[in-house]
Amino acid sequence: MLYRENGQFKTSYAADQQIFPIAQDRWAIVGLLLFAFVGIPLLVDEYLLRAILIPFLILSLAALGVNILVGFCGQITLGAGAFMAVGAYAAYNFHIRIEGLPLLLSFLLGGLTAAAVGIFFGIPSLRVRGLYLAVATLAAQFFTDWVFLRVPWFTDNASSGSVSVSNLQVLGWQIATPVDKYLFCLGWLVVFALLAKNMTRSAIGRQWMAIRDMDVAAEVIGIRPLFAKLSAFAVSSFFVGTAGTLWGFIHLSSWEPAAFSVDRSFQLLFMVIIGGLGSIMGSFFGAAFIVILPIALNQFLPAFGGLFGVTISTAGVSHAELIVFGALIIFFLIKEPHGIARLWSTAKEKLRLWPFPH
Amino acid sequence: MSRQIGEVILDLKNVSLSFGGVKALTDISFDVREHEIRAIIGPNGAGKSSMLNVINGVYRPQQGDIILRGRRFSRMNPYEAAKAGISRTFQNIALFKGMNVIDNLMTGRNLKIRSNLIQQAFWWGPARREELAHRAKVEEVIDFLEIQHIRKTPVGRLPYGLQKRVDLGRALAMEPSILLLDEPMAGMNVEEKQDMCRFILDVNDQFGTTIVLIEHDMAVVMDISDRVVVLDYGKKIGDGAPDEVRANPEVITAYLGASH
Amino acid sequence: MGFFLETLIGGLMAGMLYSLVALGFVLIFKASGVFNFAQGAMVLFAALAMARFAVWIPDWLGIGNPALANTLAFLAAGALMFVVAWLIERLVLRHLVNQEGATLLMATLGIAYVLEGVGTSLFGSDIYKIDVGMPKEPVMILEGSFEGGLLINKEDFVAALIAAVLVGLLALFFQKTATGRALRAVADDHQAAQSIGIPLNRIWVIVWCVAGVVALVAGVIWGSKLGVQFSLATVALRGLPVVILGGLTSIPGAIIGGLIIGVGEKLSEVYLGPMIGGGIEIWFAYQLALVFLLFRPQGLFGEKIIDRV
Numbered sequence: 028m029l030y031r032e033n034g035q036f037k038t039s040y041a042a043d044q045q046i047f048p049i050a051q052d053r054w055a056i057v058g059l060l061l062f063a064f065v066g067i068p069l070l071v072d073e074y075l076l077r078a079i080l081i082p083f084l085i086l087s088l089a090a091l092g093v094n095i096l097v098g099f100c101g102q103i104t105l106g107a108g109a110f111m112a113v114g115a116y117a118a119y120n121f122h123i124r125i126e127g128l129p130l131l132l133s134f135l136l137g138g139l140t141a142a143a144v145g146i147f148f149g150i151p152s153l154r155v156r157g158l159y160l161a162v163a164t165l166a167a168q169f170f171t172d173w174v175f176l177r178v179p180w181f182t183d184n185a186s187s188g189s190v191s192v193s194n195l196q197v198l199g200w201q202i203a204t205p206v207d208k209y210l211f212c213l214g215w216l217v218v219f220a221l222l223a224k225n226m227t228r229s230a231i232g233r234q235w236m237a238i239r240d241m242d243v244a245a246e247v248i249g250i251r252p253l254f255a256k257l258s259a260f261a262v263s264s265f266f267v268g269t270a271g272t273l274w275g276f277i278h279l280s281s282w283e284p285a286a287f288s289v290d291r292s293f294q295l296l297f298m299v300i301i302g303g304l305g306s307i308m309g310s311f312f313g314a315a316f317i318v319i320l321p322i323a324l325n326q327f328l329p330a331f332g333g334l335f336g337v338t339i340s341t342a343g344v345s346h347a348e349l350i351v352f353g354a355l356i357i358f359f360l361i362k363e364p365h366g367i368a369r370l371w372s373t374a375k376e377k378l379r380l381w382p383f384p385h
Numbered sequence: 386m387s388r389q390i391g392e393v394i395l396d397l398k399n400v401s402l403s404f405g406g407v408k409a410l411t412d413i414s415f416d417v418r419e420h421e422i423r424a425i426i427g428p429n430g431a432g433k434s435s436m437l438n439v440i441n442g443v444y445r446p447q448q449g450d451i452i453l454r455g456r457r458f459s460r461m462n463p464y465e466a467a468k469a470g471i472s473r474t475f476q477n478i479a480l481f482k483g484m485n486v487i488d489n490l491m492t493g494r495n496l497k498i499r500s501n502l503i504q505q506a507f508w509w510g511p512a513r514r515e516e517l518a519h520r521a522k523v524e525e526v527i528d529f530l531e532i533q534h535i536r537k538t539p540v541g542r543l544p545y546g547l548q549k550r551v552d553l554g555r556a557l558a559m560e561p562s563i564l565l566l567d568e569p570m571a572g573m574n575v576e577e578k579q580d581m582c583r584f585i586l587d588v589n590d591q592f593g594t595t596i597v598l599i600e601h602d603m604a605v606v607m608d609i610s611d612r613v614v615v616l617d618y619g620k621k622i623g624d625g626a627p628d629e630v631r632a633n634p635e636v637i638t639a640y641l642g643a644s645h
Numbered sequence: 646m647g648f649f650l651e652t653l654i655g656g657l658m659a660g661m662l663y664s665l666v667a668l669g670f671v672l673i674f675k676a677s678g679v680f681n682f683a684q685g686a687m688v689l690f691a692a693l694a695m696a697r698f699a700v701w702i703p704d705w706l707g708i709g710n711p712a713l714a715n716t717l718a719f720l721a722a723g724a725l726m727f728v729v730a731w732l733i734e735r736l737v738l739r740h741l742v743n744q745e746g747a748t749l750l751m752a753t754l755g756i757a758y759v760l761e762g763v764g765t766s767l768f769g770s771d772i773y774k775i776d777v778g779m780p781k782e783p784v785m786i787l788e789g790s791f792e793g794g795l796l797i798n799k800e801d802f803v804a805a806l807i808a809a810v811l812v813g814l815l816a817l818f819f820q821k822t823a824t825g826r827a828l829r830a831v832a833d834d835h836q837a838a839q840s841i842g843i844p845l846n847r848i849w850v851i852v853w854c855v856a857g858v859v860a861l862v863a864g865v866i867w868g869s870k871l872g873v874q875f876s877l878a879t880v881a882l883r884g885l886p887v888v889i890l891g892g893l894t895s896i897p898g899a900i901i902g903g904l905i906i907g908v909g910e911k912l913s914e915v916y917l918g919p920m921i922g923g924g925i926e927i928w929f930a931y932q933l934a935l936v937f938l939l940f941r942p943q944g945l946f947g948e949k950i951i952d953r954v
Contacts, residue, residue, distance in 0.1 A: 040520045041513075103747050151935060155942045157746050158680045162889050163938060165882070166931035173928050222506045229505035229512060230491075230498040237481050237492050244479035247441060248559060249467030249496040258502060289882070293754060300751050305483060346766040353758025360752050361740040 046224055063213055068206045076205040083318045084212040085273045090298040090310040091223050092266025097296065098304035099227055100259035101239030102152050106164030107267050107295040109148075109171040112287035114141040114268025115275035116181050119190050122276075123183055130197050134272045141268020142261040144171075149260030153253060168289050175284040191281030208277050215273065219266060224307050226262065235259050236305070267295075301359050303368025312367035320355070324348045390611065391419030394595060395440070395563060400449030402435055402619075409435040410446070410619045417563070422589055422596045424606045427616035428639060433599045434476060436616065437565050440597070441466040441473055467496060472556040473565035476599075478548045482541040486551055489540055490526055493558030494519040523558055530554050530584060546577040553584060564588065566598040570605060578602065582609060607631065615639070651797075652915050653908060658801035660907020661808040665863040666884035667891065667899035668812065669856040674893050675832040676852040677738065679749045685881025686757035687857055690729065690764040692864030692873040694722040696773035715777050719865070726857030729760070734850045761878055770875065775868040804866045811862055812900055815855070819896070828852060832894070883927065886934035892944030901945060906930045 035050055037043040047053045071080065093107045118137025121128055144167070151163035175181055176188045183190065195202045202211050226232050234255040237245035246252055275282045294317060302313020328344050328351075363370055395417040402410040410432045417423045425433050438444040440451065442461030451458045453469055472493070481489050497519065500512035527536055530550050535543060540551055549569065556564055569585065570578045586609060588594050600606045606613060607627040615623035615630055617639040623630050630636055666684060673681040698718035708714050737752055744752075819825040830838040831848045839845050867877060887906050891898025910926040918925055937944070 040517050040524070044516065044520065097747070103750075151938055155938050158750065158893070159889060159938055159942060161750070162885055162931070163935050165885065166928065166935045169928035169931050173924060177924060225508045226502070226506050229508070229516060230495060230500070231502050231505050233484070233488055233492045234495060236484050236488070237495075240481035240483050241479045243443065243463075244475065244481070245492070246463040247443065247467060247473060247479075248493055248555065249464055250492070251464055262502070297751070297754075300747070342770060343766065346762045346770070349758045349762030350766070351762075353755040353760075353762065356755035356758070357737055357752055360744070360748055360755070361737070364744060364748055 044228070046228070060217070064210070068210065073205045076209050079318060079322065081205070081209055081212055081278050083314055084209070084216050085270050085278055086295070086298065086318060087311050087314040088212075088216050088219055088273065089267050089270035089295050090302065090314045091220060091307065092263045092268075092270060093295045094299040094302075094304065094306070094310045095223060095227070095235070095266065096259050096263035098299055098306065098309070099232060099239065100235035100256065100263075102149070102256060102259060103157065103161045103296075104164040104263075105161045105289070105292050105296065106148065106167040108287040108289060108291035109164075109168040110141045110145055110264040110267040111271030111274060111291065112171045112175055112284060113144045113264075114138055114271030115282065115287065116175055116190075117141065117268070118272040118276065119192065120181065120183075122192065130195055130276075134269055134276070137272040138265045138269035141271065142265040145260045145264025145268075146257050149257050149264075152256045152260065164292075165289070168292055172284055172288065189281065189283040190275075192276050193280065195276060195280075202277065212273055212277060215269070219269070220307065223266070227307065231258060239305075297356060299366075301356065301366055303366030303371075306366070306368035308371065309366050309368030312371070316367065320352060321348055324351055390421045393417065394419045394454050395597075396452040397440070398450045398452065400436075400439055400446045400451070402432075402439060402444055402446040408619050410439070410616075413449070413616070413619075413621050415614045415621065415624055417595060417597055418611075419595055420589070420593050421611040422585070422598065422609055424610035424613045425597065425599050425616060426601075426603070426606055426613060430618075431616040432619040433616055434567055435619075437473060437567055437597070437599060440565060441471050467559065470559075470562035471565065472559040472561035472563075474549075474552045474556050474567055474569060476567040476571065478545075478552050480540045480548060480552055480555070483539065485539050486527070486532065486536050486543075486554075487520070487523060489551055490523040490554050490558045491519060493555045494522065496559065526554050526557050529557070529587075546573055549573065549577075549581070550584075553581075557588065560592075561594060563595045563597065566596060566600075568599050568601065570600060570602055578605065585609060652911050654797060655801070656908035656911030657904055658798070658805045658907070659911060660904035661805040662863065662866060662903075663884055663887045663906050664900045664903025665808050665811070665859060665866070666880050667887035667903050668815070668896065669859045669863070670884055670888045671891075671893065671896055671899045672815075672852055672856045672859065674888075676828055677831075677849050678746070678835075679738070679753060680746065680893075681856070682750060682753040682881060683757035683760060684856065684860060684884065685878040686760040686764070687726070687729070687860035688864045688867065688880055689873075689875065689877040690760045690864075691722055691726055691857065691861035692775065692868040692877055693764045693768040693773070694725050695719060695861065695865055696775045696868060696873045697768045698722055699775065711776075719861070722861055723858055726861055727854050730853035730857050731850050733853055734846060738849055739846060757878070757881075761875075765875070773868075773873040775865055775873060777865060777869055800870060804870070807862065807866065811859065812896070815859075816896065818855075824851060883930070886930040888944070889934040890937050890944060892946040895944070895946035898944055898946035906933065909933055 035048075037048070042048070047056060067080070089107065089111060092110075093104065096102050096104055114137040116137075117140035118133045121133040121136045122130070125133075148164060148167040152160050155163065179185075182188045197211065200207070200211075202208055227235075234245070234250045235258075237248075237250055238252060238255045238259075242252060245255070271287060274286065279286060298313030298317050299310060300313070301316055302311070303309025325344060325348065328347050359366070393416045397416070398414050400410055400413045401408070413432075413436070425436055427433050435444060439446050440461065442463045442465065445460040449459075451461055453461075453471075456469075458465075481492065484492075498515060500509075500515050504510070504512040527533055530553065532547065532550055532554065535547060535551075540548060543551065553566070553569065556566075566585070570581050573581065582605060585596060585598070589596050598606075598610070610627060612625060613623070613627055613630045614621060615633070615636045617635075622639055623633040623636040625633075666688065669684045669687070670681060673679055673684075695718055698721045699715055702708065702717050702721065703714045706717075708717070733756060737756060741749060741752055819829060827838070827843045827848055828851070830841075830843055831845065835845065838848075863880070864873070864877065867880065871877075884903075887902040888899060889902075890905060891900070891902025910930055913929045914926050917929075
């Protein structure tokens, strides 16, 4: 009976168009944000921040970007890692080549560069779709892999494409400890998630979804496929690109192109599919699932083996990890093709009716 | 009736369309007058849907001209057509399945949106105001079509008859001057057909919208349209008021087979 | 001139191997509309099985004859691929009928992870050798026509020959046998094929099985050339531009696309590489495919895609 919207009447369209029209949801989100900003830094140790929470935040941002393109606009991409790389390396170049450029500006410029590259590699989407487009985005992936490995200018002549940054300051705030890093990433993610939500509930989001659902009909009612698709590529690449800058600057602080390989691209696609295509919330679920799963398996499998008196070697664990990971993906696709977000909304529906199931 | 049939606003001249050697339309000419209800009829495969697709630019005819309010086009494109105030519904309902009814209708307002991507991302003054204004407009269409109860239902979950209505709603949300309806009553039961007829007549009457419609149900066509074009095998075989067409021997042959 | 021809021939031979991988893609795509990202993992899995069986079987049975041991290992690996095909159909595909392309693609990625994990768990993750007695020494040909002649790798030549024979056999299988006809019928229209009594599930098993055998042959050839190792799984990514170039539904397309990509890679590496830096092979193939996509989206031999409203 806790979760009821009875009696919450909307008297204006503005009230009806809020992000969280149900009062309980608004309170829940306020509580969650308070806990994330205040509670977690007080409660959680460094390992948890470094190994789980920071990667989770940054990959959520990247997954948001991928979801805009794949989930909302229906254009499949296997090259998200490439745009992370472009974001990270572009920001790096702005950072070292322009003296005194504020860090935030470098990050945003990195994102904008990724957006421009994204538009370029999105051009094939005007001619082809589905799997063919996936191949076009893979082209972006392999091209950037090569560029950052072999063209010395982009890495300031560092050998093997490895670069590093240090002494990061944002508006006088020294980002050094894991807690600083966590808070910075969290703040960034909250802002960007809000922007993503706003876009998907406005005209531009409807254009994307219309193209996804029925592109011919979309054109007939006056949506230009060129603008809709390329804007999706641009916005998505911007999100993914800034995630790349955070991943490089904040999380790794020294990195090489392998950090943004094709495996990363697949990982991001898994996140949005498992989390839920076309759902902002789903991007977070997917990122959490994919970040936590390998760590959990790593902890769990040896213990599980010990239960039966079998010692599983480190190599054995990593093989078993692959198997369980692959099997879980297949399981999810079969049991809930709409992802965790759908499970969540079904659970909410049930809760609404609880304790009277009919 | 209060409406006055006006001048010719859409004129098709000698339109021919073929798909790799197969002729879909051969040398077809007819015109549409402002505020009228113009029907296109014909047996299956006569080229009716192709005709609508030529008018709003989904198909590109090899020959012929389309004259819209005095402007001559050798071919339309769907975006230009939409901007010129042509909207349409689809035979096999082409709604956006992943969106709810309100959002589907809101897409119809797309051409009228002025705020840009950045403003929308920040839910900024103009973007927000616009969103509310268009929502109000969409609610008018919802009221008009009597679909208030399903406004937040994803269209994929709606029964066929209601989907057809939402399809019409999306076209109406564009506030078109010319509305193309591709078999709006196909597959409906009698009640649904009556409702749909009422909506079509109301649209025409209240908003003065010019309507071009394809329909199989002869009784309905003859009842509501002002003039009728008859196509058979991609050729025009009759054109005129319902009574004239009904008396046309060629039309009778096309519909009933061999001569009687 | 001699150098150019050598490069060209080297490219053609590498291309033949790409064709083999691409063939696996095309077979499965034609019959089930699934874009099988696990093809590379299948190649790895088959090669691992082959390499290990070739060592284990003589041990178990006490066979001294390497040719017999290799034959038995090949048959055993083939049987294993059949089991894999059957399991994939049973556990995965059957439950995903009528899902969207993206979902199926993700599922095959899942299959790829499982295959890699199972393969390395069963067979170990070291680098293994496959020795099926392929001639290793290079030979000189056409010494009369060119100064210095042409240096040809015999192994490549044999590999290309095997690939060509396999392609020929597959073409015969598709055109002449009842099963082949059923496969083509399924490829044209699932529902129509089902309605005239073609058992869809069995067809899928067969097709995955054939793709498994193709993977095995590819794995043996690549494995004996470069050794069996984890990186073998990435050949799938190499095969992708080939199918785009050739057309997703065309067997001749896979062959010719493979040859074009093989030649293009080698020539670009040799002539373009020094100018802009090495290692351009892989993205060059993709850019080639990309340019192609823009001008001829259905590929060289693919069926034209027509939209209807």
